[in-house]
Amino acid sequence: MIGAKVSLKKAEEVKKFIINKGLLLNDYWMVRLKNGVIFPVKKKFEKTNVEFVSRVFKKIEKRQNWKQILKKKLSKKEFDILKTAHDVVGSIAILEIPDELKKKEKLIAETLLKANKNVKTVLKKAGEHSGTFRTQKMKWLAGEKTKETIHKENNVRLKVNVKEIYFSARLSTERKRIMKQIRRGVKILVMFSGCAPYPCVFSKNTDAYKIVGIEINPKAHRYAEENVRINKLNNVELILGDVKKVVPNLKERFDRICMPLPRGGENFLKEALMVSKKNTVIHFYDFLHKTEFDKAEEKVKKACDKTNIKCKFLDFVKCGQYSPGKYRICLDFRVIAGI
Template sequence: MRLRELLRDTLTAEELESLPSGFDVVGDIAILEIPDAFRPKETAIGTVVLANLKHVKVVVAKDEPHSGELRTRTVRHLAGEQRTTTMHKESGVVLEVDVESMYFSPRLSHERLRIASLIKPGERVLVMFSGCGPFPLVIARNAKPSEVVAVELNPAAHQYALRNAARNKAKQVRCMQGDVREVVPALGSFDRVVMPHPEGGEDFLDIALPAVKRNGALHFYDFLEESEIPQAAQKVKQAGNAAGREVQVLGSTVCGQIGVRRYRVCVDALVE
């Protein structure tokens, strides 16, 4: 349900117009975006959301967007239970998530299934920047890879990924904690490498490309303005040239809007 419908009796028509209408629900935690002007009313807003959404037990507001190398953030508690951890279900997988100490977005569920649908039985897959494990676990559950190796720098996210792999009995998923620059060169080569780190992921193409087997696949994510979208494919081609690998771009998928005319884009490429 849209936030504006829920708050018709709490805010004026003018206030409703300037309130962001959508919000995320991760497990049983609703995460709202509350502009500063609404701060005096945020507890009332949280209370209405809690009272109207049966499956929601906690309501928080985003403080800042995810930031820093580990993509963490803080939230303000508005209503319900005092916690930031929850169990989130997606595509047959149950994920334990802490909405503060690690990145997780439920909006990427379609994209994760899209990647899983491309995987052929027996593939060895590398997920760089794997967080608490959504990409590796959705892949393991919805495709038939021989192995999925997941590499994540954030120690908290890695601990959750280990628990999530065990919880989902995903024996083909191997979670490793560390910097992809140090970990990936020792892992051998993969049929497919997934790079879900759109903020600065291009700085890691020199690590990802050598890890792709000949005629393997690469999925590179980027954040771009609408007019810049073709640049994502160019970045992969240029990195291919620098690495001495021929790159055939198979397509660019817009897999989400992250701001005004700003998009999350995935480049699917064949690396010869």
């Protein structure tokens, strides 16, 4: 094979030239030398600073997309009903497999495992999120037999157990959205903090003074404590308990309050308002169908009216789809008077 050898200084310029002329052998790795590189090329060409050498190059192994592989292994009918969208939390892939494909679930999982080198375990959702802890049953299908992993998002590492606690990797964009609004020196309350993804992301990426998280699931609380340690954070305080009981005993008020409990979150608006002050911003989550989006404002208004608090609605965002037509939404509002 022909190699085009160049010094490190000229490597970028020569690489551009080779690519533009269509001379690069795309399927082979280039070779890095101490002071230069050797590009695999189709033929010799005229260019200063290039020395041609004879060399064997390593082939780039291209992993096939798992959907393409499965298309060949399943019947057309089976492939059409397969839900190929899946979640990846750390090294765990979580699939949704329709009942009609139960007999093929191992094959599907093993195909996904082989095709994605970052995936070490494949699980299947075996139920909906349920109960106070909002956990979801999982069935192991392939790879390492574990439900625990380290997930990276927004500059933090989060240790999670996808069966024992609630965690959604899909909410990273929403966490970033709020993170960007956080000003220096503020106090933040995260109700329903789970394994602390919101507190960790806020603490790591902002100059907040303090972040308090409240979580009722003891296992999630333990993971939260570990995540604060893993990320070396020193302004996060975690409280194990029920928001209803903990908040009335808090001796402080907050500049920003997150309420990431979309199912039934309105039952805790009273507690959020209890520890608000003038200008506190509250992020209220809900699951709503697109035909009933105005219900979010109604719920907030009702809670504010009960305590004679005035608020101003700031923003309304869709931050995930729950089912056809139904969304996870966040209504941001500011407390403006009555506190």
